[in-house]
Amino acid sequence: MPSSFEEAARRVLTRADELATYTEAPGQITRPVATRAMEGARAQVREWMHAARLETRVDAIGNLAGRRGDARLVVGSHLDSVADAGRYDGVLGILVGLEVAERLDHRLEVVAFADEDGLRFQSIYLGSRSFVGELTPQELAVRDVNGVTLREAIAGEPAPPLYDPRTEAYLEVHIEQGPVLEAEGIALGVVTAIAGQSRFNLAFNGHAGHAGTTPMHLRRDAAAAAAEFVLAAERIALDEPGLVATVGELNVPRGAVNVIPGRADVTLDIRHQDDAVRERATARLQAETEEITQRRAVPVTWSTISHQDATLCTPALVERVAEAVAATGVKPRRLPSGAGHDTVTLARMTDTAMLFVRCAGGISHHPDESVTEADVALAIEAATRFVCSI
Ligand SMILES: [Zn+2]
Numbered sequence: 001m002p003s004s005f006e007e008a009a010r011r012v013l014t015r016a017d018e019l020a021t022y023t024e025a026p027g028q029i030t031r032p033v034a035t036r037a038m039e040g041a042r043a044q045v046r047e048w049m050h051a052a053r054l055e056t057r058v059d060a061i062g063n064l065a066g067r068r069g070d071a072r073l074v075v076g077s078h079l080d081s082v083a084d085a086g087r088y089d090g091v092l093g094i095l096v097g098l099e100v101a102e103r104l105d106h107r108l109e110v111v112a113f114a115d116e117d118g119l120r121f122q123s124i125y126l127g128s129r130s131f132v133g134e135l136t137p138q139e140l141a142v143r144d145v146n147g148v149t150l151r152e153a154i155a156g157e158p159a160p161p162l163y164d165p166r167t168e169a170y171l172e173v174h175i176e177q178g179p180v181l182e183a184e185g186i187a188l189g190v191v192t193a194i195a196g197q198s199r200f201n202l203a204f205n206g207h208a209g210h211a212g213t214t215p216m217h218l219r220r221d222a223a224a225a226a227a228e229f230v231l232a233a234e235r236i237a238l239d240e241p242g243l244v245a246t247v248g249e250l251n252v253p254r255g256a257v258n259v260i261p262g263r264a265d266v267t268l269d270i271r272h273q274d275d276a277v278r279e280r281a282t283a284r285l286q287a288e289t290e291e292i293t294q295r296r297a298v299p300v301t302w303s304t305i306s307h308q309d310a311t312l313c314t315p316a317l318v319e320r321v322a323e324a325v326a327a328t329g330v331k332p333r334r335l336p337s338g339a340g341h342d343t344v345t346l347a348r349m350t351d352t353a354m355l356f357v358r359c360a361g362g363i364s365h366h367p368d369e370s371v372t373e374a375d376v377a378l379a380i381e382a383a384t385r386f387v388c389s390i
C-alpha cells in the first residue's frame with residue numbers, strides 16, 4: 001500500500017533538508033559541479049534510488065540515472081546549485097521523481113543532472129548536455145576561477161552518454177521561480193514553453209567633460225543616453241504581452257561626481273516564449289536606440305553575449321500534464337517559463353513536459369526559497385497521474 005501523497009510530500013521536504021547539508025560553503029547551500037558536496041549529495045540520492053528499486057549509473061561529469069527495466073520515460077532535474085541557494089531549485093524535481101518511482105512499478109528513469117546552474121564554469125546545462133552526449137572539446141577546456149579545466153575536474157571522458165535514444169518522453173517538475181502562481185492562488189502550473197532569450201552588452205560613447213563648465217546643450221552625456229535606453233527597453237517590454245526586458249548592469253567607468261559621463265556600459269536581457277516577438281522587440285529597441293544616440297551624438301556599440309531560442313514543450317504532453325493537474329482538483333494554469341531548465345536540452349532529443357510548483361514570493365536562487373507540503377503533495381499526485389497516462 002503506497003503512502004499517502006501527504007506522507008510522500010513530507011518525505012520530499014525532509015530529504016530536501018538533508019540534501020541542503022551537502023555544501024561547499026558552510027552555512028549556505030552552494031553545490032557546484034564536480035565537488036565533494038556534489039559527490040555527497042549524489043551518494044545520498046543514489047541510496048534513495050536503490051530504495052526505490054532503481055538501478056543506478058553515474059557518468060564522468062556526475063550525472064546520476066536510476067533506471068527501472070526498459071524505461072522510455074525520464075523524470076529529472078538538477079542536483080547542483082547557485083551560490084547561497086535555496087533547497088528546492090532542481091532538487092524538488094529529483095525528489096518528486098523518486099516518489100513517483102517509489103509508488104509505481106512503471107519502467108521509468110529518474111535523473112539527477114550534475115550541472116544546470118553553471119556556478120563553477122559559468123556555463124549552461126553542462127550536466128544534461130553531457131547526459132545526451134553534446135559536450136564539445138572546447139567546453140571541456142573551459143577553466144574555473146582556480147584554472148582547473150572541466151576535463152580535469154571530472155572523472156574521465158564524458159562518453160558514452162547515459163541517455164537512451166529510445167527515450168520517448170521527459171518530465172521535469174520544478175519550482176516556478178516566479179510569482180505568477182502565488183499571485184493567482186494556484187498550486188501547480190503547466191509549462192507551455194521555455195522562453196527564448198537574447199543578451200547584449202552595450203557601450204555608450206559620449207564625451208567626458210567638466211560638470212561645472214560645460215553647458216547642457218554642448219554635452220554628450222553617455223549616462224543620460226543610457227538612461228533613455230533603459231526606459232525605452234521598459235516601454236517596449238510593456239507594449240508586448242509576455243515580453244520581459246531587463247537592464248541588470250549600468251556602469252559609468254571612472255565616474256565622478258563632478259565629471260560628465262564619457263562612457264556608460266549596460267547589459268540587456270530580453271525574453272519571450274515566441275522567438276518572433278523577441279526578435280521584433282529587439283529590432284524596435286535597436287531602432288529607438290539609434291534615434292537616441294544620434295540625437296545625443298553618443299554613438300553606441302552592441303555586442304551579443306548569447307542567444308537562445310525558445311523551447312516549446314510537446315503540445316500533446318502539455319495536455320497530459322494539464323489533465324493530470326485537473327485530476328488533482330487544481331485548475332490547469334498554462335504558463336511559459338522565463339527561466340531556463342534542463343528541459344531545453346532534452347527537448348532536442350525527445351518529447352518534453354514540465355510541471356511548475358508554486359513557491360513563496362516567487363523567490364528562488366536564495367535561501368528563502370520555499371514550497372508548502374500541500375503543494376508538493378499535489379505535484380507528486382499530478383506527476384504520478386502523468387506517468388500513468390504515458
Ligand atoms: Zn533549476
